[in-house]
Amino acid sequence: MIHFLLLFSRQGKLRLQKWFTPLSELEKKKVIRDMTLMVLARPPRTSNFLQWRDLKIVYKRYASLYFCTGLEEKDNELLALEMIHRYVELLDKYFGNVCELDIIFNFEKAYFILDEFLMCGEILETSKFAVGGSVEEADTLQETMEEYMSKPAY
Amino acid sequence: MSPSVPLQEMIRAIRSARTQCEERGVIQRECAAIRAQFRQSDNGGRSHNLAKLLYVHMLGYPAHFGQMECVRMIASPRYSEKRVGYLGAMMLLDEKQDASLLITNSIKNDLSHSNQYVQSLALCTLACMGSAEMCRDLAPEIDRLLQSSNSYIKKKAALCAVHIVRKVQDLGELFVPAARSLLSEKNHGVLHGAVVLITQLCERNPETLKRFRKVCLVWFFLQTVPDLVQIMKGLIISGYSPEHDVSGISDPFLQVRILRLLRILGRNSESASDAMNDLLAQVATNTDSTKTVGNAVLYETVLTVLDIKSESGLRVLAVNILGRFLLNSDRNIRYIAMTSLQKIVGTDHNAVQRHRGTIVDCLKDQDASVKRRALELSLALVSASNIRSMIKELLLFLSSCPPELKAQATSGIFIAAERYAPSKRWHIDTILHVLTTAGGDVRDETVPNLIHLITSASELHCYTVHKLYRALLTDISQQSLVQVACWCIGEYGDLLLKGECQETEPVQVSEDDVLDALETVLQSHMSSSATRGFALTATMKLSTRITDNVDRIRSIVSIYGSCIDVELQQRAVEYNALFKKYDHMRAAVLERMPLIEKNNSGNANGEATRETLTETNSSRTAQEERVPPPPQQQPAKQTYDLLDLLGGASEPLQQSPAAQTLPIITSSSAGGDLLDLLGGLEPTPGPVTPAPSATVYEKDGVTLTLSCEQQSDSSLAVTLTATNASQSDISGFTLQAAVPKSVQLNMNAPSRDSLPAQGAAQLTQLVMLNNPNKVNLKMRIRISYTRQGSAFQDMVQVDSLPGLGAAGHT
Secondary structure, three states, X not given: OEEEEEEEEOOOOEEEXXXXXXXXXXXXXXXXXXXXXXXXXXXXOOOOEEEEOOEXXXXXXXXXXXXXXXXXXXXXXXXXXXXXXXXXXXXXXXXXXXXXXXXXXOHHHHHHHHHHHEEOOEEOOOOHHHHHHHXXXXXXXXXXXXXXXXXXXX | OOOOOOHHHHHHHHHOOOOHHHHHHHHHHHHHHHHHHHHOOOXXXXXXXXXXXXXXXXXXXXXXXXXXXXXXXXXXXOHHHHHHHHHHHHHHOOOOOOHHHHOHHHHHHHHOOOOHHHHHXXXXXXHHHOOHHHHHHHHHHHHHHHOOOOHHHHHHHHHHXXXXXXXXXXXXXXXXXXXXXXXXXXXXXXXXXXXXXXXXXXXXXXXXXXXXXXXXOHHHHHHHHHHHHHHHHXXXXXXXXXXXXXXXXXXXXXXXXXXXXXXXXXXXXXXXXXXXXXXXXXXXXXXXXXXXXXXXXXXXXXXXXXXXXXXXXXXXXXXXXHHHXXXXXXXXXXXXXXXXXXXXXXXXXXXXXXXXXXXXXXXXXXXXXXXXXXXXXHHHHOOXXXXXXXXXXXXXXXXXXXXXXXXXXXXXXXXXXXXXXXOHHHHHHHHHHHHHXXXXXXXXXXXXXXXXXXXXXXXXXXXXXXXXXXXXXXXXXXXXXXXXXHHHHHHHHHHHHHOOOXXXXXXXXXXXXXXXXXXXXXXXXXXXXXXXXXXXXXXXXXXXXXOOOHHHHHHHHHHHHHOOOHHHHHHHHHHHHHHHOOHHHHHHHOOOOOOOOOOOOXXXXXXXXXXXXXXXXXXXXXXXOXXXXXXXXXXXXXXXXXXXXXXXXXXXXXXXXXXXXXXXXXXXXXXXXOOOOOOOOOOOOOOOOOEEEEEEEEEOOEEEEEEEEEOOOOEEEEXXXXXXXXXXXXXXXXEEEEOOOOOEEEEOOOOOOOEOHHHOOOEEEEEEEEOOOOOOOOEEEEEEEEEOOEEEEEEEEEOOOEOOEOOOEO
């Protein structure tokens, strides 16, 4: 099971945080601080795996965003890399050529997509099309046209 | 009140703030507006406000006032509000908050909502932050959903059930039938959820199971093995499926989960492992390993093969795959390979040894994580046959290794060297090499261990002292190295000055050079207090080993008599005394140390020996030394028993107590070992049995009785009782005792220190003796007291403790 998924920029600003274990606010802040420090300090062309406390940390950099997740001892790190990649693909499909600004201005959509893809620290849906389809269908239920049509307009 | 700004406007405003202060200002204004909006009744923009609050929360600002709003919005009939409300609940509430209980009812209602997306919101939230009570409440509902016909809901219900089982382990039984039947689904999402659920049910904590008297479900799910094998085969052989395909592999996520479940099921079952063999071989050979995803599946397969009761051919195949991984250009794969090899190095040692070369090469990798794994694995692979080459590589690694790995590396090298050292000289060389490279990161026991090693390699004394002297000249910053070097120079300085050595090139060293080196250490600001203590003692020891510069040594020693460091000052003063008053004893006191008996288990005897010998060294006033029984009972010609200094000189003891020049240790509760005051004692095994008491001394009304009690095989408790039958009071009554060399003595504090007249009270003192060598126990007791203003001292010798032979005589 994965314990958390964090997205942060190169400057260490948090863009998305999903926690799959109950932690207090203080503990969450500590984890975020540690992750940002550790991952941002890694030189390029090193492996994507780290050891932190009793968790395996898998991180991957996509353009200006770092995706960082914490796994348990028995989890498969290479599969975690694939999982991160799949999530990026889903975001890309939904937003159309996703970039960091999309995730900043539409963070709640990013969460909705994540909630269709992962649950309880495990993968929920393995099909590429099903996730995007569910989110779009759910969007149609939004009560007002204005909300439904609100796409990134920065 | 300013109108509330839509979410994106606010985000833009926050981002355009140039300073932290400005940002805080914007956020404070927004939060105030949001709070005001929350207090108002329902308006169209509620979801906007909550979304804004969640954004602010993500930036790290407090947002707890939004919790109640979340609860309210979850209960709203509008979907957009529910959506944001549930999101807010997942972000702001957790099971520890009281507000989370309030949403239980909403979740319950929404679980039976007609719209599947509302149901899914409820399921998702329950799985994210459901507390144990909520889980108990809603478990039957989840079970019902697991059997619905909607696969969208089924897959979510499956993972929700996983959460419930994690939180409340004994609810697992509830989901067993549903989990079993889900395996016949076609939908990959549902299948995946089912496999995860079954895995969770099988992995339940055995402790909890015992507590609730539940059965481990692995045996139940063994029947699913054929189904799982079937599903896997379908995935591997099936044609291209666009929605599940990842670089040519059909649904790798599901494949990996099935492999993991097979691992758990086959771990303890022969039949299950047999059923999987073919499948695992097929996956291992057919999976394309050019991309990460293929390697992920291969990796899981390897882990499964190594964990179940697989046949040997399959195991070899698995280890070979790991070997291939080790040669992969992708660092991640190499890291993974080493992690897995670490797990099997205990069981399949030979298989891993074959890849030793590659592993050792990984020590030179740039990546710190890879280096760490390579170090652990290399240390595990050291054996008697490859010790020399491995240690060479590890020493090379040590010189360039990152600081966080240094301590692990040094202790690993020491342990390996100790276990497999081919020769003493190699061992000493290795330790010296480590000390010069990474002396700051070695453990504290290294110094005494090394000293012990050096003393035991008597043929290498000359070589060692030359090497250490050279090392000392080069660099005096590594404290452990300097300490050992000083000790050696002090002990074997004469060998150094002789100049010739078979093992290493001879170098002409004059006495001045040696003293210069020691003085540099003494005066350097880099030397710690302990190191300077070593150096001072070494200087002192040289006074008996060199001939010309004794005066220089005297001057050095006397200078430190006024040193600020109390430890050094004490030593210097005592050494000074050794020069002045006790010059006749100096040679004997500073003779070579005998072989230290090393006790590996924290035996009090051994521990104290190590500490005493390395910290205080022989030049402490001999009476305070504690020396273990020498291996041979006869003092060998060249190793002088340190404390035998009074062996031949028993005259001082017969002198009148008043003229006593020998400071004998006073009785103290710390206790110290005493000299062999009785000289020339041949240790013979004597029966030590519990004995009654006997009067050992009687004079001027002072009576001393002694009684013994056998505590254990070698320890004896002796109680001394003194009474005063005379007419006048006695004050300042003290007893001092001496026992044979090999016996340890520990005197507890006396019950009182004065004896009133006419036996009004008596004084008792307990003495603990430890006689491991079972020598004949004798004791010499000195009594001193003050009566009517005048001091009095007397001595009594107890040749055999009461009950063992004749009573003591004066």
